[in-house]
Amino acid sequence: MIKNTKTRIRKAFTLKSLTGIFLSLCLLLSVSCFAKSVQKLNGTKIAIMADVHFENVYGHFSEGNFNGIKNPVNGKYATIRTMDAQLHSTRLFNENYFAFLAALDDAVSRKVKFVILPGDLSDDGQPLNVEGLKQVLETYSKKHDITFLVINGNHDAIRPFEMDAGKTDFLGQEGRPQPVMSREGIHNRKSENELPVSVSPEICTMGYSEMIETLGSYGFLPKKEYLYWETPFSDYDVDNYNFADAMETSMLAKRCYHNQQYDLSLPDVSYLVEPVKGLWFLAIDANVYVPKENAKTDPLNPASYSGSGGGYNLVLNTKRYLIDWAKKVSERAEKLNKTLIVFSHYPMVDFFDDAAESITKIYGNGKAAPSRVPDEEVARVFADAGIKIHFGGHLHLNDTGIRKTAQGNILVNIQVPSLSAYIPAYKLLIIGDNDLLEVETIVMDTVPRFNELFPLYEKEFQYLQKTGTTDIWNRNILESKNYREFANWHLKELVRLRFLPTEWPANVRDFLVKSSGKDLLLMSLKNNQEASILVQKEGLELNEFEQWNGFDLIFDFYRLNSADRLSIQDIGERRIKQYELIFSEIIKKKNEDSNDRLYTQIRAFAESFRLLLNGAPSGNFVVDLRNGGIVN
Secondary structure: OOOOHHHHHHHOOOHHHHHHHHHHHHHHHHHOOOOOOOOOOOOOEEEEOEOOOEOOOOOOOOOOOOOOEEOOOOOOEEOOEOHHHHOOOOOOOOOHHHHHHHHHHHHHHOOOOEEEEEOOOEOOOOHHHHHHHHHHHHHHHHHHOOEEEEEOOOOOOOOOOOEOOEEEEEEOHHHOEEEEEOOOOOOOOOOOOOOOOEEOHHHOEOOHHHHHHHHHHHHHOOOOOOOEEEOOOOOOOHHHOOHHHHHHHOOHHHOEEEEOOOOEEEEOOOEEEEEEOOEEEEEEOOOOOOEOHHHHOOOOOHHHEOOOOOOHHHHHHHOOHHHHHHHHHHHHHHHHOOEEEEEEOOOOOOOOOOOHHHHHHHHOOOOOOOOOOOOHHHHHHHHHOOOOEEEEOOOOOOEEEEEEOOOOOEEEEEEOOEOOOOOOEEEEEEEOHHHEEEEEEEEOOOOOOOOOOHHHHHHHHHHHHHOOOOOOOOHHHHHOOOHHHHHHHHHHHHHHHHHHHHHOOHHHHHHHHHOEHHHHHOOOOOOHHHHHHHHHHOOOOHHHHHOOEHHHHHHHHHHHHHHHHHHHHHHOHHHHHHHHHHHHHHHHOOOOOOOOHHHHHHHHHHHHHHHHHOOOOOOOEEEEOOOOOEEO
8 A cells, every 4th residue: 555645756766765675575585596597499478468457346445435346246346437438438448458468378278488578557547456466477377387477558557656646437326426535625516426535645646666566576677586687777798698787786876867947857668588498578668758847946756747648759769778779679679689579558650551641631630540550660770770570569459560761671579468358358469480480379269258347337327217317328338249349339438428529520520420332432422323233243233232321330440550460350351342342432533523532531531441441461461580570
């Protein structure tokens, strides 16, 4: 539990407090002082699970008056968020708990010995959730001899220092929303539906010091069994490595970079580790917390910094030393014949299959514009630094991006889908002969216990109905037969309740939702007769286009964007064929109606959809580290 926030913050970067962590870890690690036996890497299996957003659904606050809500299925008290909150968020908060356990069990069944978690390990870095995650990692480490390696994302350390926070949407008694805050006075009730605020420090958000103290055993800090470990700030190399030096350089006070503009030192927990002979993992902390003006006078106040979601575009401006370090690491890996696997939270390559420009034409500069796409310079500098394969998360997307630089260097960026969103999946990496890496996408269609909390959502739904709440979520989600179907419903409701009302331009949204597939086909054709002839040539029937509308099209656009071609199983090949025919005709009309803004936006939508359909392989494929790129 974390108490006395200001006191803890002011100790975060003092050598004295961190020495305590150092000594305790030395004692802990000395118990398991052994070197792993040398083994061949061929056949080594590595699971990459991004954005698990762990929510400790059966964890309990030790303070406050909220003890969870009793689940009639098993008699346990669940500390969960409302279904309404889930369906307005890009991630599930509750069911991903079961999905994560199922994915770990699946990895165990495949004899996986390394599990990589590239950021957003928890739901906003609350002690309750991070401690719950730690218990899971400890259990699987000991029981199945799995090595976990983690890096932080923007939902872990929300700011560089511990910060008061809370959530207003836990599911409380009678199906009502229950606010929980880390201290009194930081939330005023906004609705009569809310229950009285419960206060617990375990809902604050951790800073770097607390995050490393809790999860240090999973890559953030060295272990005696590691063959090698360093940070960007280490002053040793493989030839003169020893554990004592590694432990000293692992102290947070020695892992800071200097912000010249504000004359500040800020933490960076990037690391390189060799857990078994010949295998190097490079974990990059790409979080950048931009100081505000008051950081000059109040540098230890978390409110003096913005959030860290900017990713590599900010790294280029603020943390360029990471590029130099990556280059040195890749050069040494090449010289010493190490297999180098790089991971971080953020993408290094455009994750829209180069459709970002077209998507911007649809949305304009509104909320949904793809502003988080990394600049092309990001891919160039890291490819030229020698990075050949990189696993990222952050966007909850299944995607592969490839960039080749003028110097002939190739970077393959693999976006790992989230277990808390559609399609729930993780990546399995298998090391093969001749520097070939096989990548498989393991979809978690079925998850034991995924519907365990559904009776509690029934109470919430009944309360929303009773109080006459508008825009209630669709109760049919509780009829889901498996986890994939549940995640599909989550995305569909997210589109209906959030994306369409708040992100889409009204003219495009209203036109599409009111249009049938046939209406869209006739946008670029003269009449029904011409349309009938065209669809018959493609082996289709005109009445098929009347069986769906623009909302179905938009939903399928989000499914395709989220899961790439893995979504075609749900969309259907025949429906895809209809979309492609419509888009082809719309794009053909490119030189006509050039002053028609709506048509220009619809054409951009068509171009985006087609680009998403024709991106690089993102299901199962092979990466060639020796020659670069993907093997056809």
